Amino acid sequence: MKILRVISSMHPKQGGPCQGIRNSIPELEKLGVKNEVVCLDETISDYGIKDPFPIHTLGSSTTPWKYHKNLIPWLLSNFQRFDVVIIHGLWTYHSHGTIKAILKYRKENTISPKVYAMPHGMLDPYFQKAKERKLKALRNDVYWKLFENNVINKADGILFTCEEELLLARTTFPNYKPQREINVGYGIQAPPHYTDSMKKVLLEKVPEWNTKPFLIFLSRIHTKKGVDLLIKSYLKLEKELNSLPQLIIAGPGLDEAYGKELLKLASTSSNILFPGMLSGDAKWGAFYESEAFILPSHQENFGIAVVEALACSKPVLISDKVNIWREITSENGGFVQNDTEADTYTLLKQWLALAPSEKSKMSENAQKVYATKFTIAQGAKSLLAGLKTN
Known part of the structure; x- marks a missing residue:
């Protein structure tokens, strides 16, 4: 089998979908599946890394929709080389262009590749309901009516990373009538093994750390992440308990308005630490310690950070708006509550109330969740199985 991935950008700074592609392709290669990527980037030399698979860059677009006149001609000239085409992500020209191209191609050819769309969470109703996204939600409504419902309904199937994403996608837009819905799962590469240098580097990055185990938030500092709920809950517990593990809130965004609000909110506590973004050994040290x-x-x-924590044998305390919560609760790899301040407080209380033996058992369960559900090898096999059976 040969797969073409179509995505707006493969630049590493885009994170999410493009990193998922980079993770899965080597595993698919082991299964005899060849992959190529076409994207709307200027040149692969901008990536700062060398990928072991072909990436066709058509040149960047200056429009918000990322229209590119060369995409459809390139696809029409290359469809015959592939068995499957996967559109990664929505809301930019690459998805509309791919569907438009395959419909034209099929009018002139009796044999054509199957085309699937993989939304990567972009059909989640949150994005249409969040107060801070009113203008983007309006834009999406327009795009949906003009382009995106055509992508979803005329693709041969829609690929989802988990059951919750699949279920939520049905609730967001009218006229949602995909030909198939396929939960193909997802996976990440195994973390590096623990080394003493990880602790040393982490201490250099977080000199206020008392070297005892702590609670870790490691993600982008953004309103979507509920960091304010976490800080308020932690501050409440500080008043109620004699001692608490330190709370490290690591991630980019502290220089933005929301980040500055959080720093002010947490200023009354010496136990809430903000080291900024952690990477490399410091990041893995934060998970392991x-x-x-x-x-x-x-x-x-x-x-991804949730699964990285599981892979490091760390229980996860998450809201039920993290779409893989079902997989985690099925193996008791952590606690799940709603995304409110009261429920975030409950999450912390649940964890702190556990006996050491119970915490140890949940740590074992966390690693089991990763090993049985979220390895990159399993993600590749699941994707391949989904494509072959549809």
């Missing part, structure tokens, strides 16, 4: 990971997010399609 913590006792639990917490993310009370208002929306999270997959949550």
Whole structure:
């Protein structure tokens, strides 16, 4: 089998979908599946990395919709080389252009590749309901009527990373009538093994750390992530309990308005630490040296950081708006509550109330969740099985 991935950008700074592509392709190669990517970037030299698979860059677009006149001609000239085409992400020209191209191609050819769309959470109702997204929600309504419902309904199937994403997608827009809905799962690469240098580097990055196990939030500092709920809950517990593990809130965004609000909110506590973004050994040290990971997010399609925590044998304390919550609760790999301040407080209380033996058992369960549901090898096999059976 040969797969073409169509995505607006493969630049590493885009995160999410493009990193998922980079993770899955080597595993699919082991299964005999070849992959190529076409995207609307200027040149692969901008990536700062060398990918072991072909990436066809058509040049960047200056429009918000990322229209590119060369996409459809390129697709029409190359469809015959592929068995499957996967559109990664929605709301920019690459999705509309791909569907338009395949419909034209099929009028002139009896044999054509199957085309699937993979929304990567972009059909989640949160994005249409969040107060801070009113203008973008209006834009999406217009795009849906003009382009995107055609993409969803005329693709051969829609690929989802988890059951919750599949179910939520049905509730967001009218005239949602995909030909098939396929839960193909998702996976991440195994974390590096723990080394003493990780602790050393982490201490350099977070000198206020008392070297004891802590609670870790490791993600973008953004209103969507519910960080304010976490801080308020932690401050409440500080008043009620004699001692608490430190709380490290790591991620970019502290220099933005929301980040500055959080710094002010947490200023009364010396136990809430903000080291900024952690990467490399510092990031993995933060996972390994913590006792639990917490993310009370208002929306999270997959949550790579959640799965990274599981892979490091760390229980996860998450909201039920993190779409993989079903997989986590099925193996008791953490606690799940609603995305409110009261429920975030309950999440922390649930964890802190556990006996050491119970925490140890949940740590074992967390690693089991990763090993049985979220390895990159399993994600590749699940994707391939989904494509072959449809």
